Amino acid sequence: MSAEGDLIQRILAGETELFHDLIRPCERMVYLTALSMMKDEAEAEDATQEAMLKAYRALRSFQGEAKFSTWLVAITLNECRRKLRIAKRATFESLDEGGTEYEGEFTPAVLTDWREVPLEALERKEIRQAVVAAVGELPPIYRQVFTLRDIEELDVRETAEVLGLSANVVKVRLHRARLLLQKRLAPILKAARTGRRRFFWWSTT
Amino acid sequence: MRLKCEHVWNYISDYIDGSVDAQLRDEIEKHLEHCEICTAVLDSTRNILVLTADERTFELPVGFSERLHARLAEELVGHTAGGDADSSAEL
Numbered sequence: 368m369s370a371e372g373d374l375i376q377r378i379l380a381g382e383t384e385l386f387h388d389l390i391r392p393c394e395r396m397v398y399l400t401a402l403s404m405m406k407d408e409a410e411a412e413d414a415t416q417e418a419m420l421k422a423y424r425a426l427r428s429f430q431g432e433a434k435f436s437t438w439l440v441a442i443t444l445n446e447c448r449r450k451l452r453i454a455k456r457a458t459f460e461s462l463d464e465g466g467t468e469y470e471g472e473f474t475p476a477v478l479t480d481w482r483e484v485p486l487e488a489l490e491r492k493e494i495r496q497a498v499v500a501a502v503g504e505l506p507p508i509y510r511q512v513f514t515l516r517d518i519e520e521l522d523v524r525e526t527a528e529v530l531g532l533s534a535n536v537v538k539v540r541l542h543r544a545r546l547l548l549q550k551r552l553a554p555i556l557k558a559a560r561t562g563r564r565r566f567f568w569w570s571t572t
Numbered sequence: 573m574r575l576k577c578e579h580v581w582n583y584i585s586d587y588i589d590g591s592v593d594a595q596l597r598d599e600i601e602k603h604l605e606h607c608e609i610c611t612a613v614l615d616s617t618r619n620i621l622v623l624t625a626d627e628r629t630f631e632l633p634v635g636f637s638e639r640l641h642a643r644l645a646e647e648l649v650g651h652t653a654g655g656d657a658d659s660s661a662e663l
């Protein structure tokens with residue numbers, strides 16, 4: 368039995384304290400999943416806590432046919448949807464389950480005179496913050512797929528399974544998300560290469 | 573046959589994931605050899621994916637883990653793990 372499976376058996380047999388160790392490697396994944404749904408850090412943290420409590424209470428129903436982390440992600444998505452439904456009901460809005468695809472062109476930013484961006488430019492805090500902001504601004508249906516695939520690194524099949532989508536829809540949404548991010552961020556990366564001063568002229572002068 | 577740039581863009585995501593067939597991959601690579609625009613698109617997209625997969629980019633809020641485990645600790649004391657009907661029904 369895997370170390371994870373062994374932990375689960377012991378927790379179910381009464382060593383409840385071990386649940387802390389079981390979920391520790393999955394905290395980040397669960398939080399980022401919640402953030403892709405809730406968009407607000409405080410709400411995402413709250414949803415993470417609720418999802419972890421639900422996972423604890425439902426631990427016996429985990430069958431081990433999926434990875435434990437994927438099972439947690441599925442619980443988290445359910446918890447987020449529940450919270451979103453309650454919030455929408457309170458404001459009399461109808462719940463858009465986010466199933467609508469966006470029409471229109473998905474084309475990349477076309478940059479001339481592109482040269483490789485040095486690693487040290489990519490490492491800058493400002494660049495990372497721009498990336499976080501750009502992901503946050505994606506339409507929800509693209510943000511969810513992108514988060515699972517390119518931040519949490521689930522594969523296409525796992526992503527499709529937890530989101531209840533076909534593999535093909537996952538691929539289309541991922542493609543669009545990547546192009547939207549490229550369009551938004553490539554000019555920033557290009558400017559970063561030419562130096563901090565020019566890129567941040569508005570804050571340094 | 574020469575691929576157009578737009579055609580390459582349509583497959584950029586599949587190309588990055590290695591899920592295009594061998595023939596299309598060869599055509600895309602031939603195109604990339606002489607097209608600076610598509611090379612820039614591919615290169616910048618890869619840069620972005622390196623950043624989003626890097627754990628330092630998306631950070632947990634300060635104190636997140638402590639708050640989570642404190643909340644769990646309250647639950648673990650009084651309740652055994654198990655088959656809570658309400659939560660498993662939602663899965």
Ligand SMILES: [Zn+2]
Pocket residue numbers: 576577578580603607608609610611
């Ligand atoms: Zn081209």
